[in-house]
Amino acid sequence: MFRAALILGLLSAVGPFAIDMYLPAMPAITLDLGADVTAVQLTLTAYFVAFGVAQLFYGPWADQSGRKLPLYFGVCVFALATIGCALAPTIGWLVAFRALQGLGGAVLMVVPRAVIRDMHTGTEATKLMAMVMLVISVSPMLAPLAGSGLIVIGDWRLIFWALALAAVLSLILTATALPETLEPSKRVAINFRNLWKGGRTLFRDPIFMGLTFIGGFGFASFMVFVASAAFVYSGQFGLSPTGFSLAFAVNAIGFFSASQAAGPLGAKYGIPKVIYWAAIGFAAFSIGLYAVGLLGFATLPVIIAGLFLANACLGLIIPTTMVMALDPHGEIAGLASSLGGTLQMVTGGVMIAVTGVFFDGTALPMIAMIAMCAVFSLALTLMTLRAMTRLQG
Numbered sequence: 001m002f003r004a005a006l007i008l009g010l011l012s013a014v015g016p017f018a019i020d021m022y023l024p025a026m027p028a029i030t031l032d033l034g035a036d037v038t039a040v041q042l043t044l045t046a047y048f049v050a051f052g053v054a055q056l057f058y059g060p061w062a063d064q065s066g067r068k069l070p071l072y073f074g075v076c077v078f079a080l081a082t083i084g085c086a087l088a089p090t091i092g093w094l095v096a097f098r099a100l101q102g103l104g105g106a107v108l109m110v111v112p113r114a115v116i117r118d119m120h121t122g123t124e125a126t127k128l129m130a131m132v133m134l135v136i137s138v139s140p141m142l143a144p145l146a147g148s149g150l151i152v153i154g155d156w157r158l159i160f161w162a163l164a165l166a167a168v169l170s171l172i173l174t175a176t177a178l179p180e181t182l183e184p185s186k187r188v189a190i191n192f193r194n195l196w197k198g199g200r201t202l203f204r205d206p207i208f209m210g211l212t213f214i215g216g217f218g219f220a221s222f223m224v225f226v227a228s229a230a231f232v233y234s235g236q237f238g239l240s241p242t243g244f245s246l247a248f249a250v251n252a253i254g255f256f257s258a259s260q261a262a263g264p265l266g267a268k269y270g271i272p273k274v275i276y277w278a279a280i281g282f283a284a285f286s287i288g289l290y291a292v293g294l295l296g297f298a299t300l301p302v303i304i305a306g307l308f309l310a311n312a313c314l315g316l317i318i319p320t321t322m323v324m325a326l327d328p329h330g331e332i333a334g335l336a337s338s339l340g341g342t343l344q345m346v347t348g349g350v351m352i353a354v355t356g357v358f359f360d361g362t363a364l365p366m367i368a369m370i371a372m373c374a375v376f377s378l379a380l381t382l383m384t385l386r387a388m389t390r391l392q393g
Helices: 002-020 023-032 037-065 068-087 091-105 107-119 122-136 138-153 156-177 192-203 206-236 241-259 262-269 271-294 300-358 363-392
Strands: none
Touching (some): 002 037, 002 091, 002 107, 023 037, 023 138, 023 241, 037 091, 037 192, 068 091, 091 107, 138 156, 138 241, 192 206, 206 363, 241 300, 271 300, 271 363
């Protein structure tokens, strides 16, 4: 299981690196390209929305052709788009190439999750998912630091050249180390009838939809933090790119450390109970941090501590909801993975766009949107678990 987790984690980490590595450079991009904060945040929104929509394509393709061919195609698109980002002359071109980058990078979200479902189900799948997320955890901890280092020796464009190199290494890893996990006898042809049937099954499944959006609003809260933190930490609190990277890493550690407990806790207490208490904790810590901010006490240490605790709860919510949503749909795991991923990424993109409307460079709008995501996630948790109880009863 460790070898599979390492390979899948390294592949899956490329997409997050494309987000986290250039976060310290966002203020520099603003100055270099003569753009405003909202326009630079749009480079993230474009990436997330394209990333989400493209998953609808890769999932069915992976169900028909196997897992590896879509990986080859998507990573090649990602690599070419990344080179375009490195050469972008204006913020408009950067937004366009970031969208294309998201179209390619989406494959690195869909296929690894489908591979996990091919190999395991239930608590074993949760353990493997948690191990994969442990490997991915190097992204929010190391990627901003790596980006800061590259800014020191070059400029923000050097970050995208490094990402292009990572894409080439991903192609090599896919070709040499990743086995094909979908047997030919289990492949499903792509046609309108099968897509309609599978999509209707998923959209009509209240448990699948509920679990998807529980994780989706949790994921969206983290994306709001990602889109806003560089401007808050450097603008309001005066942190350098390196200082921002360290503060960002602390907040991310909470998420990925807690994710390692998801499998053992799910095995001991049951996955639904883990999701229930984690959603309560996520809402409590987020709302508490917002209340502190309204009172004027949202200092940098308080924000870092509050987000650390909230993100720790997310570390229990996101991997468990992913596994539970896919478990009953093994025969269309690729489609289920892609649809779930699309809904979650689009949710994240929409919440970033909404945050941009109210964002003023301070922490309070960011915290408010995170608290709103937490409330939505908790409400969906209560409704979904109640529906699961009715169906089981």
